[in-house]
Amino acid sequence: MTSHAHDSHDAGHGHGDHGHSPFLAHHFDDPEQQFDSGKLGIWLFLVTEVLFFSGMFCAYALYRSLHPEVFTFASQYLNETLGAFNTGVLLFSSLSMAWGVRCAQLRQRTGLVICLAITLGCAAMFLGVKAIEYTHKWDLGLLPAGEYVAQYLQEPHHAGISPWLYYLSAVPALCVVGFAAWYVMAVVKGEKRTAEVAGPMLVTALCYFLGVFVGIAFQNAEAAALAAEHGIEAHATDVHGSDSHSSDDHGHEGSADHEHDAASHEGTKLVSRIDAPVVPGEPTLAAVDQKGGAGIFFSIYYCMTGVHAVHILGGMAVLAWLLVRATKDHFNEEYFGPVDYVGLYWHLVDLIWIYLFPLLYLIK
Amino acid sequence: MSEHKAHAGQHHGFAHPASVKSLLAVFFSLIFLTWLTVFQSTLDLGNAELIVSLFIATIKASLVILFFMHMLHDKPLNAIVFLSSFIFVALFLGFTLMDAHGYKDSYEFQNVDSAPVVAQTTE
Numbered sequence: 001m002t003s004h005a006h007d008s009h010d011a012g013h014g015h016g017d018h019g020h021s022p023f024l025a026h027h028f029d030d031p032e033q034q035f036d037s038g039k040l041g042i043w044l045f046l047v048t049e050v051l052f053f054s055g056m057f058c059a060y061a062l063y064r065s066l067h068p069e070v071f072t073f074a075s076q077y078l079n080e081t082l083g084a085f086n087t088g089v090l091l092f093s094s095l096s097m098a099w100g101v102r103c104a105q106l107r108q109r110t111g112l113v114i115c116l117a118i119t120l121g122c123a124a125m126f127l128g129v130k131a132i133e134y135t136h137k138w139d140l141g142l143l144p145a146g147e148y149v150a151q152y153l154q155e156p157h158h159a160g161i162s163p164w165l166y167y168l169s170a171v172p173a174l175c176v177v178g179f180a181a182w183y184v185m186a187v188v189k190g191e192k193r194t195a196e197v198a199g200p201m202l203v204t205a206l207c208y209f210l211g212v213f214v215g216i217a218f219q220n221a222e223a224a225a226l227a228a229e230h231g232i233e234a235h236a237t238d239v240h241g242s243d244s245h246s247s248d249d250h251g252h253e254g255s256a257d258h259e260h261d262a263a264s265h266e267g268t269k270l271v272s273r274i275d276a277p278v279v280p281g282e283p284t285l286a287a288v289d290q291k292g293g294a295g296i297f298f299s300i301y302y303c304m305t306g307v308h309a310v311h312i313l314g315g316m317a318v319l320a321w322l323l324v325r326a327t328k329d330h331f332n333e334e335y336f337g338p339v340d341y342v343g344l345y346w347h348l349v350d351l352i353w354i355y356l357f358p359l360l361y362l363i364k
Numbered sequence: 365m366s367e368h369k370a371h372a373g374q375h376h377g378f379a380h381p382a383s384v385k386s387l388l389a390v391f392f393s394l395i396f397l398t399w400l401t402v403f404q405s406t407l408d409l410g411n412a413e414l415i416v417s418l419f420i421a422t423i424k425a426s427l428v429i430l431f432f433m434h435m436l437h438d439k440p441l442n443a444i445v446f447l448s449s450f451i452f453v454a455l456f457l458g459f460t461l462m463d464a465h466g467y468k469d470s471y472e473f474q475n476v477d478s479a480p481v482v483a484q485t486t487e
Contacts, residue, residue, distance in 0.1 A: 031377070031378075032377065032378040035378060036439065039438070039439075039442060040441065040442060040445070043442045043445050043446050044445060046446060046449075047445060047446060047448070047449040050446075050449040050450070050453060051449055051452060051453065051456075054452075054453040054456055054457065055456075057453070057457065058456055058457050058460050061457050061460075061461060062460060062461060062464050065461055065464070065465070066464065066465075080402065080405070084398060084402050087398050088395060088398060091391060091394045091395060091398065092391070094391075094394075094428065094432050095387060095388070095390075095391040095432075097432070098382060098387050098390075098431075098432040099384070099387055101381075101382070101434075102381045102382050102384070102387070105379035105380075105381040106381050333377050333379045334377055334378075334379075336379060340434075343432075343433075344433055347428050347429075347432045347433045348433075350428060350432075351425050351428055351429070354421050354424045354425055354428070355418075355421050355425070357398075357401075357421075358401050358405070358417035358418070358420070358421050359417075359418075359421075362401065362402065362405035362417055363405075363413075364405055364406075364408070364413060
């Protein structure tokens with residue numbers, strides 16, 4: 001197909017039988033053909049991923065177009081700050097991944113190891129913040145349809161760390177212990193290359209807990225701000241206070257008796273006028289909250305973010321594989337396909353989050 | 365295919381390393397657009413909100429696809445393959461939404477969720 005790459009691959013790196021790059025499969029003419037084939041393959045895989053996620057986006061679009069009031073109501077329970085923070089974390093991981101591809105192409109072995117470690121760490125941090133978001137919702141009864149507990153007039157839930165968080169964090173905690181032991185052993189035995197894998201993996205496991213602490217800190221700060229706000233101006237944050245001028249005239253008499261409830265319950269900050277429709281002519285908040293509307297929103301929320309999180313986990317697995325190969329110095333300007341392909345997958349996962357964040361968190 | 369050779373200029377074969385400057389520029393643009401989309405959500409844009417936030421998300425997605433995913437310097441075939449998926453997504457969503465809105469008024473919320481923890485007494 002092309003001949004211009006022959007001049008470079010014949011120079012070879014000495015590992016192969018005939019001066020070939022050691023990872024050039026025999027059915028390819030040259031490294032470039034191998035790279036192009038793999039690249040087309042990964043793009044096709046990404047197409048299937050897009051179509052796969054589009055099923056969930058379809059459920060979202062369908063339900064939102066039929067019941068916009070449910071989304072306005074339920075979206076308030078998602079923590080915008082944590083969502084935005086996680087967006088930043090994923091964007092940064094995309095940057096380090098793209099930089100890693102550059103490092104692989106330029107034979108910068110240490111740079112590639114560092115970039116992959118940063119990408120892995122960001123992925124773990126994303127999951128840590130996600131764990132805080134999920135467990136907080138489970139505590140509040142913000143669960144999929146069928147399990148969802150109506151939020152209005154619910155008794156204040158316990159403050160502090162959710163018991164669910166301990167269960168979720170068990171695996172990362174085991175990873176910390178395991179990778180720490182592995183790292184120490186590698187250092188003691190003087191196995192430099194093993195330490196270069198174990199070190200980043202240890203940092204990755206620790207980054208999960210960094211994410212957890214960041215999540216807790218943001219959540220506490222927000223709860224404190226909310227409590228302070230409710231002390232001064234109780235109506236400022238209710239559902240209609242900021243975005244609907246039509247209801248201002250009848251707004252203030254109903255919410256006075258709920259002020260105390262709202263102030264004592266950070267989760268129901270916006271649920272003050274349950275009997276008023278969010279969108280004129282649509283079902284009331286009470287109907288949305290108690291009759292299955294919000295539960296379906298959370299079904300969609302858990303499905304979309306959960307499948308996305310599974311993709312993050314899968315990405316972490318292949319990134320770890322790349323990390324091992326990077327320490328073995330497998331990648332160079334002729335053979336960087338695996339790094340590039342994983343990068344493309346990683347950017348797609350980032351892309352999906354780019355759409356999920358405004359669609360789920362930023363509904364007013 | 366050889367038109368790609370002209371682009372890199374250095375001896376990296378078929379590899380076209382992205383410049384650090386472009387990677388950082390894309391990253392900071394993405395962060396700015398994230399801030400922008402959070403900021404626009406605080407404004408009262410009414411029904412335009414969805415369109416504006418999706419517009420910003422699409423700009424972000426384009427930046428990621430063009431630069432981080434190197435589509436700008438990729439083979440046209442790869443771009444056609446990938447972008448064609450969005451045609452099918454549009455067909456999928458479009459037809460489903462059209463169909464569902466055909467019988468929009470025929471269904472209601474079901475009582476699928478559990479009752480409130482405290483009975484509603486004050487209303």
